[in-house]
Each structure stands twice: as structure tokens, then as C-alpha cells.
Amino acid sequence: MSTTDDPILTTRDAAELLGVAVSTVQLWMESGALPAWKTPGGHRRVRLSAVLALRRQRDGTAPDAGSAYYRPEGTAPCPPAEKESQRLAALAESRLLDSPAEEVFDRLVRLAAQTTDCPIALVTLLTPQRQWFKARVGIDISETPREWSFCSHALAAGGAFVVGDAANDPRFAANPLVVGEPHIRFYAGVPLEDGEGLLLGTLCVLDREPRRLRERELRALRELAAIASEEIQRRR
Secondary structure, three states: OOOOOOOEEEHHHHHHHHOOOHHHHHHHHHHOOOOOEEOOOOOEEEEHHHHHHHHHHHHOOOOOHHHOOOOOOOOOOOOOOOOHHHHHHHHHHHOOOOOOOOHHHHHHHHHHHHHHOOOEEEEEEEOOOEEEEEEEEOOOOOEEEHHHOOHHHHHHHOOOEEEOOHHHOOOOOOOHHHHOOOOOOEEEEEEEEOOOOOEEEEEEEEEOOOOOOOHHHHHHHHHHHHHHHHHHHHHO
């Protein structure tokens, strides 16, 4: 498609076509729901085709083009979440991404770690490029590339996802988080839902040793994830 057939739009142009506020379009661009770039002067620009594709997705008249999200060449693909583009738009609208720490989420990760006796617990949010931690305990980093994330698999599964020994699982054995710091061996995550049932991230626990969760521990993790989901839904 030529530039004439697919003109470059400003954020205001895109907002008018989508019927939303300029600030909403900016959030969609930042989250990756609406592919865009910045000019040398710092102004966001987007192709008409991308705006029309997002409008069709929001109307439910097009397949989910966002399912083929970014991943660097040479890395193993992660499964996309259902309705990836709609999910990314909802994540942008939640305004949780890159927001300050909050006690309600910090408390939930502390409880998750204590309940399951795991040294690491996270509330994660997934963009096309990264996995960002809204709350964390037992780990210093605040995000990872998305292609490293166990949580992408939890979102694709649509429910509780458990890896008993990552080093002996072909999906994760070569993962940088397994072969390097923090040397993850165990993972259990439950997706977090917004009010429309879209999965924005997870509440998850991790250990540096292979292990299993008892049924009561997994049930408690689901309950804590439900509380986190309710907090997200209340805000929206």
C-alpha cells in the first residue's frame, strides 16, 4: 500500500476516527494497542490502516491482528492471549501500566508469597514488548521482555498455569530467567481480568527450586488473583 493510499495521521486525527479522546489514543499508542511512532520533534504519528484495523477490532468485525505481537528475531515464540488487540486497549485504559506502587497490590503479592511459601510473587501486566511488574516481592527488577515471560502462557491458557520444573520443560529450559538470574525453576500464575473478561496480566508466584502447589495453596492463589481482578474492575 502506498503512502497516498495509507496516509499518516496525527493523534487527533486518529481520535476523531475512533470516536475517543486524544488521551485515550495516546494510551493505546504507548501500550502497543495502536502501532505508532514518534517524529524527531516528539509527535506521535500512525497510519490510517492501523487506525481502521483497531476500529474494526473494537467493533468486532475483524480478526485479532494484535495476536502476532512483537518478538525479537531468534527468540522462541510465546502464545498470544485471546483478543490480544482488545486486551492491549483495555490495559491502556486501565492506566495501571507504569503507575506508582500501591499498597493494595503490594499486600496481595506479600500474601501470595506467604500463602504458597514462595520467595517471589508478582502482579504482572503484559504489553507487546514487555512484562511489567505492578507489584513485586523477592525480586529487584521491575520488568522483563515479554518473550521471556511465563505469564504469556498463563494468559494464553486463560486460567491457572503451573510449571513444576522449568529447567526440564522444553518451553522454558533456555529461558534467560531460568538459565540466569533469578534462576526460576517453579512458576504458578493466575490471569487477572478486567470488567469485560480481558486478561491484562497475572498474579504469580515463583521459586528457585522445583516444586508443586498443594490444592489449598492453588485455591488461595486463585482467590488472591480474584481480589486483584476486582480492584482492576472497580477502577474501570
